[in-house]
Amino acid sequence: MSTAQSPQPTAAPALRLNNIALAVANLDAMVAWYVDVLGLAIAAKGHFDTVGADYAMLDGMGFRLELVSRPGTPKVAAKRTPPPEHLDETGWKALVLESGDLAGTTASFARLGVEIVWAQAQLTPTISSTMIRDPEGNLIHILGQPE
Structure with missing residues (x-):
């Protein structure tokens, strides 16, 4: 056995x-x-x-x-640590989305008055990104192709 x-x-x-x-x-x-x-x-x-x-x-x-x-109930606001220092704090960082037209998406955010942290920054040779904040300060990261 x-x-x-x-x-x-x-x-x-x-x-x-x-x-x-x-x-x-x-x-x-x-x-x-x-x-x-x-x-x-x-x-x-x-x-x-x-x-x-x-x-x-x-x-x-x-x-x-x-x-x-x-x-x-009383609320505690989201930290607004600016990138890249936000990566020094543990925890969830951002909602990450992808766009087939990063330039158009970024322009749309600008027209809508969205808080843009950075626009169309090249992160790697194959990835560019725009990072925004929602009205309560939460980060949303949009990935796309470099132009």
Whole structure:
């Protein structure tokens, strides 16, 4: 009789991304910004009784963004450490998207008055990027081809 044990799994089985959650101070304003600026669509809105939070699920570009806010509670603003020093703080850094027309996307952000951290910076020989902030200071990094 063998005493060998079955190998233990090294990862949780059958996981897949459901959404990316972002806590916000002003849910309505942030929903409007993500719809108007990034073109996401409202898939659902509601309230999580368990945590006392209102939420909106926004869909688009192959992912779902969950904006969530607990009304009536004090908020701690997102740090606005400028890149590249933001990489010296551990934790999630940015929502990273990709554009087939980085110049056009960047021009659209400028027309909409979006806060642009940098525009069309060449990161590597094959990747350029524009980095923006949403109204509450969260970073959004748009990758594209160098021109």
